[in-house]
Amino acid sequence: MDITKAIIPAAGLGTRFLPYTKAIPKEMLPLLNKPAIQYIIEECLASNVKDFFLITSRNKQAIANHLDSDPGLEHSLQEHGKLDLLSSISRIVRAAQFTYIRQSETLGLGHAIWLARHSIGKEYFSVLLPDDIISGKMAGLAQLMRIAQQEKASVVAVQEVPHDLVSNYGVISIKKQITPNLFQVGHLVEKPDPKNTPSNLAIIGRYVLSHKIFQALDEISGYATNELQLTDGITQMMKHNEKVFAYKIQGVRYDIGNPIGWLKASIGLALQNTEYGPHIKKYLDELNTPQSFLYDNNKNITHYE
Numbered sequence: 001m002d003i004t005k006a007i008i009p010a011a012g013l014g015t016r017f018l019p020y021t022k023a024i025p026k027e028m029l030p031l032l033n034k035p036a037i038q039y040i041i042e043e044c045l046a047s048n049v050k051d052f053f054l055i056t057s058r059n060k061q062a063i064a065n066h067l068d069s070d071p072g073l074e075h076s077l078q079e080h081g082k083l084d085l086l087s088s089i090s091r092i093v094r095a096a097q098f099t100y101i102r103q104s105e106t107l108g109l110g111h112a113i114w115l116a117r118h119s120i121g122k123e124y125f126s127v128l129l130p131d132d133i134i135s136g137k138m139a140g141l142a143q144l145m146r147i148a149q150q151e152k153a154s155v156v157a158v159q160e161v162p163h164d165l166v167s168n169y170g171v172i173s174i175k176k177q178i179t180p181n182l183f184q185v186g187h188l189v190e191k192p193d194p195k196n197t198p199s200n201l202a203i204i205g206r207y208v209l210s211h212k213i214f215q216a217l218d219e220i221s222g223y224a225t226n227e228l229q230l231t232d233g234i235t236q237m238m239k240h241n242e243k244v245f246a247y248k249i250q251g252v253r254y255d256i257g258n259p260i261g262w263l264k265a266s267i268g269l270a271l272q273n274t275e276y277g278p279h280i281k282k283y284l285d286e287l288n289t290p291q292s293f294l295y296d297n298n299k300n301i302t303h304y305e
């Protein structure tokens, strides 16, 4: 089973991040020195997925500009011998192909995925939600692809969440536990009431799906109120004999769709970075200690006369 394509829904308004997102797409939030979308593309490239379909909307041009070549900048970096910087801006542009599809109305995640139906053949493909950044030894998507290839079926990524937070997620019901980290899914529920939730295993934004999802989304689109949910489409797809598995992804997952999650991601990723890590660790260790600059400003004044 070859999985070579990724659909990346990036049409959301980013209201949880206003006013920042008034003119700048939330996918362009910085995490250290790279925009969030670049982490998603790099996760795909590390999983050998190079063909991208981004679902965008108005005011998202900065994403396409970032993922395009910039001959003037590249020439200048080349002339000044800044080859590391040159590679950092041109590597992903050279390695991948990007296609953009516009979603003109916010009709839900299922609708966003459905818009890319003509770009996907009779094949399995991946979906990555850019609000979820996954950091670990093995790329998150590569972990799911391994399971999809092993089971010859669709797979969603899950992690345990605290019981009272299930209403923020799509949640799976467990039909069968196969290994400590692998489950066969019974059905999926989008944002359940904690009182009625089938489990505490929440879907985090990585999927490998059969092309059968498009027919399933078509079938339920007539019943959808407000938004067409991908979760409901996956449950419908299972009625067409497509098995769906859930894999507890190994790694740390950050939800950067809100300011606190984004700050945690910035600090977490900085701590893992060989260049920034020691500085941030020292800064965090010193907060609220007598060594801190913030603790006692007067202490740091030096008189030279």
Ligand code: G1P
Residues within 6 Å of the ligand: 109, 129, 131, 132, 168, 169, 170, 171, 190, 191, 202, 203, 204, 205, 230, 231
């Ligand atoms: C979406 C999906 C939900 C999933 C979540 C993961 O929800 O609909 O099933 O659990 O992403 O981040 P959203 O966060 O867009 O409301």
